[in-house]
Amino acid sequence: xxxxxxxxxxxxxxxxxxxxxxxxxxxxxxxxxxxxxxxxxxxxxxxxxxxxxxxxxxxxxxxxxxxxxxxxxxxxxxxxxxxxxxxxxxxxxxxxxxxxxxxxxxxxxxxxxxxxxxxxxxxxxxxxxxxxxxxxxxxxxxxxxxxxxxxxxxxxxxxxxxxxxxxxxxxxxxxxxxxxxxxxxxxxxxxxxxxxxxxxxxxxxxxxxxxxxxxxxxxxxxxxxxxxxxxxxxxxxxxxxxxxxxxxxxxxxxxxxxxxxxxxxxxxxxxxxxxxxxxxxxxxxxxxxxxxxxxxxxxxxxxxxxxxxxxxxxxxxxxxxxxxxxxxxxxxxxxxxxxxxxxxxxxxxxxxxxxxxxxxxxxxxxxxxxxxxxxxxxxxxxxxxxxxxxxxxxxxxxxxxxxxxxxxxxxxxxxxxxxxxxxxxxxxxxxxxxxxxxxxxxxxxxxxxxxxxxxxxxxxxxxxxxxxxxxxxxxxxxxxxxxxxxxxxxxxxxxxxxxxxxxxxxxxxxxxx
Numbered sequence: 001x002x003x004x005x006x007x008x009x010x011x012x013x014x015x016x017x018x019x020x021x022x023x024x025x026x027x028x029x030x031x032x033x034x035x036x037x038x039x040x041x042x043x044x045x046x047x048x049x050x051x052x053x054x055x056x057x058x059x060x061x062x063x064x065x066x067x068x069x070x071x072x073x074x075x076x077x078x079x080x081x082x083x084x085x086x087x088x089x090x091x092x093x094x095x096x097x098x099x100x101x102x103x104x105x106x107x108x109x110x111x112x113x114x115x116x117x118x119x120x121x122x123x124x125x126x127x128x129x130x131x132x133x134x135x136x137x138x139x140x141x142x143x144x145x146x147x148x149x150x151x152x153x154x155x156x157x158x159x160x161x162x163x164x165x166x167x168x169x170x171x172x173x174x175x176x177x178x179x180x181x182x183x184x185x186x187x188x189x190x191x192x193x194x195x196x197x198x199x200x201x202x203x204x205x206x207x208x209x210x211x212x213x214x215x216x217x218x219x220x221x222x223x224x225x226x227x228x229x230x231x232x233x234x235x236x237x238x239x240x241x242x243x244x245x246x247x248x249x250x251x252x253x254x255x256x257x258x259x260x261x262x263x264x265x266x267x268x269x270x271x272x273x274x275x276x277x278x279x280x281x282x283x284x285x286x287x288x289x290x291x292x293x294x295x296x297x298x299x300x301x302x303x304x305x306x307x308x309x310x311x312x313x314x315x316x317x318x319x320x321x322x323x324x325x326x327x328x329x330x331x332x333x334x335x336x337x338x339x340x341x342x343x344x345x346x347x348x349x350x351x352x353x354x355x356x357x358x359x360x361x362x363x364x365x366x367x368x369x370x371x372x373x374x375x376x377x378x379x380x381x382x383x384x385x386x387x388x389x390x391x392x393x394x395x396x397x398x399x400x401x402x403x404x405x406x407x408x409x410x411x412x413x414x415x416x417x418x419x420x421x422x423x424x425x426x427x428x429x430x431x432x433x434x435x436x437x438x439x440x441x442x443x444x445x446x447x448x449x450x451x452x453x454x455x456x457x458x459x460x461x462x463x464x465x466x467x468x469x470x471x472x473x474x475x476x477x478x479x480x481x482x483x484x485x486x487x488x489x490x491x492x493x494x495x496x497x498x499x500x501x502x503x504x505x506x507x508x509x510x511x512x513x
Contacts, residue, residue, distance in 0.1 A: 015274040022274070025267030032260025033399050036253075040091055050132045051107040053080050053099040055087040056142070066144035068095040068171075068245055069137040073130060075154025075177070076116060076462060077325070077510055079106030079403035082232065085254045086151060089238045093249035096143050100133040101403070102126055102156070104324070104511040109408025115324035115513035116462050118158070118180075126159040134163075134170075147171050149245045153232060154179060161211075164189035174241050177204050177228055181211030190217045193244045197231035198224040228465070233258055261400020268392035272480055275388065276487040279381035295438070301346045302431065302442045309336030309446075310453040318420070323413050325462050326510040329470075330420035332450065332459075337420075340427030340442065382484075382493035389480070389501045393473075397505060404508045414507040421506075422499035425477065429495055436482040443474035466510070473502045 043054040056067070070090050072083045080099035087097035103125045104112030113121035130150075138145045149172040152160035157175035164173040165188040172191045175181075177200060192215065194208040205222065212218040223236045231237055238252035309332050313319070318331035398404035406414050424446075432438040451467050453459035480501065481494035 015277055018270050019274045022267045022269075022271035025263045025270065029260040029263030029267060029396070032263065033257060036088070036256040036260065040088060045136070047136045048132045049108075049110060050103075050129045051080070051101045052133060052136060053084075053087070055084070055091045055097040055099070057091055057094065065142070066147075067142055068147040068149060068247060069140070069143035069145075070095050070097045070149050070151060070245055071130070071133045071137055071160070072097060072099050073133075073150070073152040073156030073160050074099075074102065074105065075152075075156050077105070077465060078153065078156070079509075081106065081398070082402040083151075083153065083156075085233060085252075085257060086238060086241060088256065089252040089254065090242055090245050090247060092252075093242050093245075093247040095149075095245055095247050096137065096140065098133055098137045100129060102129050102159075104513060106403035107405070107407055109512070111322055111409070111512040112324075113513070115511040116460060118155075123159075123162070126155070127163060130159050130163050134167075147246070149174065151176070151241055153177055154228065161189060161192065164192075172244055172246075174244050175208075175211075176231060176237065178207055178211060179204070181207055181214075184211065184214070187215040190215060192218045193240065194218065194220045195231065195237055195240060196220070196222055197226040197228060197234075198222050199227040200231070201228075204228075257400045261396045264396035264400065265392070268388075268396065269476065269479075272385070272388065272392070273483050276381075276385060276483050276489065279384055280378055280487045280489050281381075298432070298438055299441060299445070301343055302340070302445050305339045305343055305431075306336055306442075306445045306449040308339060310449050310458055313453075314458055318416075321413065321416065322409055322513050323417070323507065324511040324513045325460050325466055326413070326417060326506055328459050328463065329450070329466065329506060330417050332446075332453075333420040333424035336446065337423035337425070337427030340424070340431040344431045344433075378488070378490050378493070382489055382496060385484070385489075385493070386497050386500050389497045390504055393501050393504050394508070397509075402509055404505060406508055409512055410508055414503065417507040418499050418503040421503040422495055425481075425495035425498045425502075426492070429481075429491070434485055434491070434494075436478070436485065439481060440475070440478040443478055446474070447471055466506075469505060469509075470502075473505065477501050 039058050041056055041058050045052050045054065072087055074080060074083045080101050083099055087099050091097045101108040102112065103110040104115050112125055115122065134148060137143055138148060148170055150160035150164055150170055151174040152158070153176040157178040158180060160173055161175050161178065161181065161184055164170040165184050170189065173189045174193045174195065176195045177197065178194060194212055196204045196208045208220045212220045221240050223231055223234045226234045233254045235252055235254055238254050242248060242252065312335045313328055313332040316331035316335060318334065319327045321327035321330060394404045428439055428442045432442060447467055447470060450459060450463055450470065454461055454463040477498035481498055484494045484497065
């Protein structure tokens with residue numbers, strides 16, 4: 001005799017369990033982000049058009065004491081929010097930290113001339129923004145103007161070392177993942193700490209070691225087990241920076257924001273499953289006959305299409321969009337999506353077996369288009385889930401990782417990039433006929449295609465830094481697309497929901513040019 005409540009199914013119990021886990025993850029993530037600010041005061045200001053974030057320990061009655069000041073500069077496609085854990089560490093240990101958003105990054109609506117090219121105009125803009133931050137921090141009554149330290153990552157590392165080389169009044173400099181130190185004068189800046197991740201490209205370590213040999217008072221630290229971004233969240237990095245600033249105190253908590261943000265992402269990701277089932281009100285439908293095409297044929301055609309996409313993307317007008325790297329990426333997605341849609345019959349022609357009916361799949365798989373009017377409920381559900389996707393990707397990233405809100409030209413670039421993603425995902429849906437693993441394989445093939453294009457010079461070199469983010473977003477989208485198909489959502493729903501999910505970080509995080 002079954003003890004299961006009437007009407008309860010294994011799928012229903014699974015959705016209930018996912019709901020509980022999602023709510024728990026969201027609550028823990030929210031609580032963790034609130035706790036990350038404990039004991040700190042934060043102030044947002046704008047000086048000469050540069051957004052600044054001031055972080056210091058909460059008042060302890062020693063307001064007249066002048067503290068060391070630390071200006072922290074992010075790298076290409078980064079933001080002040082990405083560097084916030086370092087600011088928290090030095091602030092908790094007695095310094096006053098100031099983060100800035102360079103032009104074209106984060107909350108700064110101005111474009112960065114020649115973004116990604118490291119030319120004269122780009123360097124001049126970075127130097128201006130950095131000078132604004134230094135002047136603001138030096139003018140504060142709680143900061144000792146003789147104890148200003150500069151910290152920078154990647155592009156920001158180049159900016160702070162060049163600035164310190166020309167300003168001997170800077171007390172110390174920390175360059176994390178310095179891309180190039182060849183143009184620094186010998187012996188300046190003198191007190192220089194060079195930090196590099198053990199898993200970064202060998203060129204970063206070679207640059208750090210060569211730069212250290214050209215001056216006294218320089219030190220190289222290799223942080224094992226981390227690469228270009230994770231080096232910012234390594235405990236060793238935080239301890240070395242604090243020691244170089246000259247402060248010491250509480251043990252650093254570099255993941256105090258990252259872990260809660262990850263819990264928020266997990267909560268939103270899990271919550272999508274029961275929410276999709278609730279809004280659509282369906283349990284899926286059976287699949288009708290479909291062409292049985294050998295998987296190798298599908299992969300060969302998809303590889304050819306993505307390869308053609310990387311060749312055509314550089315000549316498209318999208319490369320002139322004021323979004324560094326994002327213009328090429330948008331063009332690639334547009335043309336590849338069109339080619340995938342056009343190629344949806346090629347596997348049948350190339351297949352020696354030809355089109356043969358496949359057996360109907362189990363309930364819950366993808367379905368062919370049906371006649372008649374589209375019911376209103378699935379359409380409304382898909383639109384609500386699209387809004388949910390925007391919140392699910394933007395809120396955790398913005399609160400715990402990096403800037404993810406549109407500013408300036410990003411307001412119109414966001415829908416443009418979304419259209420590019422929509423065309424790509426819709427083309428993949430048509431090409432694979434909604435078969436989940438083949439759909440995921442098409443997205444996976446886009447990754448080496450983009451990486452290869454960057455290596456051979458067809459795409460901007462910084463595409464290589466975007467590829468890991470692209471992998472995560474496409475994997476996330478493929479999982480949600482499978483959920484939508486099982487929930488009986490409209491055929492266009494996976495592409496629409498996924499387009500927002502993929503486009504949002506691309507349009508809000510990549511630099512404005």
